Amino acid sequence: MSNDENSPRIVGRRRESTLERFDVAVIGAGIAGASLAYFLAPERRVVVLEQESETGYHTTGRSAAIFVESYGNAVIRALTAEGRDFFGAPPAGFSDAPLWRDIDLFLIGTAGQEETIAARYEEVRHQAVGVEVADGTLFEARHPLARKGVVKSVLFDRGAKEFDVAALHHGFLL
Numbered sequence: 001m002s003n004d005e006n007s008p009r010i011v012g013r014r015r016e017s018t019l020e021r022f023d024v025a026v027i028g029a030g031i032a033g034a035s036l037a038y039f040l041a042p043e044r045r046v047v048v049l050e051q052e053s054e055t056g057y058h059t060t061g062r063s064a065a066i067f068v069e070s071y072g073n074a075v076i077r078a079l080t081a082e083g084r085d086f087f088g089a090p091p092a093g094f095s096d097a098p099l100w101r102d103i104d105l106f107l108i109g110t111a112g113q114e115e116t117i118a119a120r121y122e123e124v125r126h127q128a129v130g131v132e133v134a135d136g137t138l139f140e141a142r143h144p145l146a147r148k149g150v151v152k153s154v155l156f157d158r159g160a161k162e163f164d165v166a167a168l169h170h171g172f173l174l
C-alpha cells in the first residue's frame, strides 16, 4: 500500500504485524467503521482505511451526540434501543470515562399540537424507556427562560442521553 498524501491511512485494530493479509477491509474510520471493526476484530483480521489524517474528521466529529429512543421511525428506534445495554455498561477497559450522561429531552407542542404529541407518545412508548406526556408547565419548570404559556404539551423523554463521542469512538478504535 502506498503512503502518499492522498492514500487512505490505516488505523485501529491490528491483529498481525504484517498488514498484507486481512479478511475484512473497512472503509472509513467514523463511528460506523470503527464500531464495525471493533465487533469483527475478535473473529477476523480487520483493517480500517481512512482517507483523512485523523479519525472522526467528518460526520462523527459533528454530531449533536444525543441518544434518543423516541426519535425516528420504528426501525431507527429499534436500532437505537439495541445499543442501550452496550453504551450503559461497555466492556471493562473500553473507556475510562462514562460513554454518556443523562439529559432531559422534550418534544414540544404549542396550542393545537396536543393531539400530535399524544399520537407520537402512543407510537413510541413501547420502544422508548422513560417517555411520558405532560403539559407545558413541566417544560417551563425545567426551562425558566421559556415564555410562559407557549408550550402546551410535551413528550418528555427521561431516557435520553448525551454521548461522549470521543470516548466512544476511541473505545472502538484503540
Ligand SMILES: Cc1cc2nc3c(=O)[nH]c(=O)nc-3n(C[C@H](O)[C@H](O)[C@H](O)COP(=O)(O)OP(=O)(O)OC[C@H]3O[C@@H](n4cnc5c(N)ncnc54)[C@H](O)[C@@H]3O)c2cc1C
Pocket (backbone or CB within 6 Å): 008, 027, 028, 029, 030, 031, 032, 033, 049, 050, 051, 052, 055, 056, 057, 058, 059, 060, 061, 062, 063, 064, 065, 066, 067
Ligand atoms: C449536525 C449533526 C448532528 C447529528 N446529531 C446526531 C445525534 O444527536 N445523534 C445521533 O445518533 N446521530 C447524530 N448525527 C448523525 C451521526 O453523527 C452520523 O450518523 C454518524 O456520525 C455517521 O458516522 P459514519 O461513520 O457513517 O460517517 P463519518 O463520520 O462521516 O465517517 C465516514 C468516514 O469515512 C471516510 N471515508 C469516506 N470515503 C472514504 C474512502 N474512499 N477511503 C477512506 N476513507 C473514506 C471519511 O473520511 C470519514 O472519516 C448527527 C449528524 C450531524 C451532521
